[in-house]
Amino acid sequence: MAEEILETIIPGTYVRVRxxxxxxxxxxxxxNIGIVGTARIQAVDDNGDPETGGDGSPIFDTSIYGRTFVLSDYASARAQLGEYDALLNAAGAVTGQLNLVRALQVAYQNGARTVFARALSPTPAxxxxxxxxxxxxxIKDDVNILIAPELTPDEATAVLNPLLVSAENNGKDLIAVVGGDVDTTDLTGFLGAVPSNDTGRLIFATPGVYSFDAAAxxxxxxxxxxxxxxxxGLISGLAVQSSPTNKVLPGVTRLTQRFAYGEMAQLVSGHVLALEERRGVRVVRGITTHTGAFAQVTTRRIVDAAKRGIRLSADPFIGKLNNQRVRKTLYGAIASFLDTMVSAEALVGYTLEVTATRDDEIAGRAIVNAVILPTFSIDYILVTLNLQ
Structure with missing residues (x-):
């Protein structure tokens, strides 16, 4: 059925659909989580038996490299990417080379759902x-949260920060989580080296965690x-308006470091997402490394969701007529999405207008001005006790 009436030559009823x-x-x-790490799996023959070379050494499947795996659980990660090796050698030194699946285990134990993973060969490193x-x-796939658990904080920041900036400039909003250990003997120096991002897209988490090593x-x-x-994993399982603050990490039972009150206060003031052991392992405060408007993880995620929803609402109108009728329906599409954010309690409210002057119409522009009021979480409860 055509949307427009192109001609009226033969008598009849012609229908225009708007x-x-x-x-x-x-x-x-x-x-959705995006992760890169080292993995290796033995190739199998047509009968499903592991392949070996003439000397009996295993032949590894190189087809897992250079492609993206979409994983929905830890079992599928192991089946497609192989098992990980023992993290520590007999002397207690870190020697594990197959760490992608190890990191996926930790992510899924703490709430991860859909993960996009790319494997790298461990040899050479x-x-x-x-x-x-x-x-x-x-990042060409539908990912929202990036992690590179095998990289040091400096390495991960150097790799991920430019990607966050370029992706945002290209209309794709991402956040990245970087983890690291704390040197409590030089806390000032440590905090001075905490990586940052100008738009609140970087989260720095500490300390290390204990996890069951299946290989060992x-x-x-x-x-x-x-x-x-x-x-x-925790953040991926939360709605954008749900703060990680005070949330328990279900897959973590203890931490590699515990901080004194003064140390914890400095970490939180330094915009570090710190964990503590308190009736389980919890997030002390869900914050990014940003010192401005996007200090809260929820603020960054709510705004990103609003941006994406507005884009999805507005994109179908590209190429439509730039007149009062179409702009009114554009307003309705965007307002409908923002209404869902209000009903989900991601927004307290919003104001919206869609306009175009005659010059805008000639230039092909429709102007959307929106003011959104993100929801914030309770971080502090102040109690006054009056005694009588």
Whole structure:
């Protein structure tokens, strides 16, 4: 059925359909994780038996490299990417080479749902360029939260921060979680080196966590980088308006470090997302490394969700008539989406207007001005006791 009446030559009834009033934003993901790490799996033959070389050494499947896996649970990660190796050697030194699935275990134990993963070969050890190239491919998919648990905080920041900036400039809003251990003997120096992002897209989590190592059949202390996987898993399972503050990490039973009150106060004041053992392992305060408007994780995620929903509402109107009728339906589509955010308690309220002057119409512009009021969480409860 044509939307427009193109000609009226033969007598009859001609119908014009104007369907703009039915345009609405569809659903979209807000907690998909993107991860890059080392993995290896043995190849199998047509009978499903493991392949070996002439000397009996295993032949590994190289097809897992250079592609993105969409994983929904830990079992599928193991099946497609292989098992991880023991993290520690007999002397207690970190020697594990297959760490992607190890990080996925931590993420899924703490609430991760959909994960987009890219594997790197452990031999030779991947360099920064390998991670940059893998993440550049990964962000082409529908990911929201990036983690690189095998990289040190400095390395992860160097790889992820430019991606966050370029992705935002290209209309894709992401956050990244970086983890690290704390040097409490030089807390000032540590806090001075905490990475930052000008738009609140970087979260720095600490300290390290304990996790069961299936390869070694024992619980091991994971370096602080892997805390990023735990925190990313927690955040991915939360609605954008639900703060990580005071939330329990279900897959973590104890931490590698415990902080005194003064140390914890400095970490939180330094915009570090710190964990503590208090009736389980909890997030002390869900904050980013940003010192401005986007200090709260929820503020960053709510605004990103609003931006994406408005884009999805408005994009179908590209190419439509720029007149009062169509702008009114554009207003309705955006307002409908923002209403859902209000009903979900992600927003307290909003104001919206869609306008265009004659010059705007000639230039092909429709101007949308929106003021949104994000919801905030309770961080402090102040009690006054009056005695009588």
């Amino acid at each position: 369907a703009e009033g039915l345009i609405r934003a569809g659903g979209f993901a807000v907690g 991947p360099n920064r360029t390998a991670y940059e190239e893998a993440f550049a491919e990964l 059949s024992e619980e091991v202390a994971l370096p602080g980088q892997y805390t990023a996987a735990a925190v990313a």
